[in-house]
Amino acid sequence: MIRIVRSLAALLLAASAGAGAANLQPTDDPAASPVWQKVQASLFEGRPIAPAPAGMLLLEAPARAIDAAVVPIAIRSKFPQGPGQYVSKLYLIIDANPSPVSGIFGFTPDSGRAEVELRVRVDAYSHVRAIAETSDGKLYGVTRFVKASGGCSAAPGSDAKAALATLGQMRFRLDADAKPGAPALAQLAIDHPNHSGLAMDQYTRQFTPAHYVRKIDVTYAGRPVFSADVDFSMSENPNFRFWFQPQAGGELRATVVDSHDLRFVAAQALRDTPK
Numbered sequence: 001m002i003r004i005v006r007s008l009a010a011l012l013l014a015a016s017a018g019a020g021a022a023n024l025q026p027t028d029d030p031a032a033s034p035v036w037q038k039v040q041a042s043l044f045e046g047r048p049i050a051p052a053p054a055g056m057l058l059l060e061a062p063a064r065a066i067d068a069a070v071v072p073i074a075i076r077s078k079f080p081q082g083p084g085q086y087v088s089k090l091y092l093i094i095d096a097n098p099s100p101v102s103g104i105f106g107f108t109p110d111s112g113r114a115e116v117e118l119r120v121r122v123d124a125y126s127h128v129r130a131i132a133e134t135s136d137g138k139l140y141g142v143t144r145f146v147k148a149s150g151g152c153s154a155a156p157g158s159d160a161k162a163a164l165a166t167l168g169q170m171r172f173r174l175d176a177d178a179k180p181g182a183p184a185l186a187q188l189a190i191d192h193p194n195h196s197g198l199a200m201d202q203y204t205r206q207f208t209p210a211h212y213v214r215k216i217d218v219t220y221a222g223r224p225v226f227s228a229d230v231d232f233s234m235s236e237n238p239n240f241r242f243w244f245q246p247q248a249g250g251e252l253r254a255t256v257v258d259s260h261d262l263r264f265v266a267a268q269a270l271r272d273t274p275k
Helices: 002-021 034-043 160-165
Strands: 057-060 071-077 087-094 101-106 115-120 126-134 139-146 170-174 184-190 213-220 223-230 239-244 251-258 263-269
Touching: 034 087, 057 126, 057 139, 071 087, 071 126, 087 115, 101 115, 170 251, 170 263, 184 213, 184 251, 213 239, 223 239
Parallel strands: none
Antiparallel strands: 057 071, 071 115, 087 101, 087 126, 101 223, 115 239, 126 139, 170 184, 184 239, 213 223, 213 251, 251 263
């Protein structure tokens, strides 16, 4: 589904967003965005999206980005993550990006909390949206406006040969204070250039072909706790912070697949949690 939505939204952007996206202002009505209207109809199939109750869903994003290629984003749901009802997905929509559906993140009751922190590229002044979907199919949304420009076509920050040498290397960083039965914070860092296909090599004057992380699945003790369907809207060397509920022992395992169908795996035993 996400690939269909990306293709549809990209066509719309090429036709209508272009120069107009840079002229967006914080006072513009988020609901009036033609990109959002198309994405909403395609991705959510006409289901209503209610404004999130105060404190239930938080979207943290800078009003003006220091670096459009590395914009910190956090989506935090305060909805109880229990077995009866929980947040099953968080959606990240960046209207002005060539691929507006920037990420779909999956959670389970074993996640402990439905939250994710990451870094993204923002191509032009844009409404940024977080949508929470609960296990009973209800949708809640919040919106922020971010001033940034050129993030998707920015030159990579690392040497191309050096990036290939460590391609797919991953590192977990776990909360040193993790306690069995309580949500614990984990961080997954992935060495990957995450080429958007929109950045020009200044020496060859050719566009570097797209090559990016597209799928992440994380399990703990064999049970899913976090997943991500993402694309080149993620910054170079993607980095994700998420939660899970540790027990005594067990292994945290990440499986990553990129747009070239390369597969990378990393695992961390809790008894080896770095201090």
